[in-house]
Amino acid sequence: MNSTDLQTQILTAARAHLSARTGWDEMPELLVIKRHGDTGLSVRPLPISPLLWEFFSPNEVIVASARATRTKTIAAEADTVALALRVEGFAITPGTSPEADEALRRIAGGSTPSIKDIPGRIEQRWLHAVDRYGQQYLVTADRQSDGSAGPAVGRALDGGQQFLGVIQKALDVFCRTVWPRSAAAAPLRRTGERP
Secondary structure: OOHHHHHHHHHHHHHHHHHOOOOOOOOOEEEEEEEOOOOOEEEEEOOOOHHHHHHOOHHHHHHHHHHOHHHHHHHHOOOEEEEEEEEEEEEOOOOOOHHHHHHHHHHHOOOOOOOOOOOOOEEEEEEEEEEOOOOEEEEEEEEOOOOOEOOOEEEEOOOOOOOOOHHHHHHHHHHHHHOOOOHHHOOOOOOOOOO
């Protein structure tokens, strides 16, 4: 199987997982994406206590889980093709409100304003994934006005591009811990960096 086929299968499994969610305000979930012979991929949660999500940030839970024998063993199994985190949060886009534009300006400058009270924000589900080769994926689904979710859409990042942020760094730590000899253990380039 070539990498394009694997990317398509990972995106398909991730979109199906997000589309199957019926409620909102769910706790984050650390996931493994596993191969099932020639039948495709499935997404399964790793066994993590709900109390951890209550008291710690997602990035702290991910890093701690990378050191936990049970989750590390499940994630390291040969049929695991990717690790992922499903979370909910708010997204903003330029032009939705003056407050949104100001928040985006502050984010670009390195500040991290709270987005939850900004007019024009959109509640979303995100599924961030990293495969064994270091390829990153993002799948999102927007909350609609009737409480349902819009269609899940996703993409694999092109070439050497990378998502940045504390969650992505935590997923990178998890991948390097679980797959220490894989390509995911190599230093990953950031957008715009040369090999």
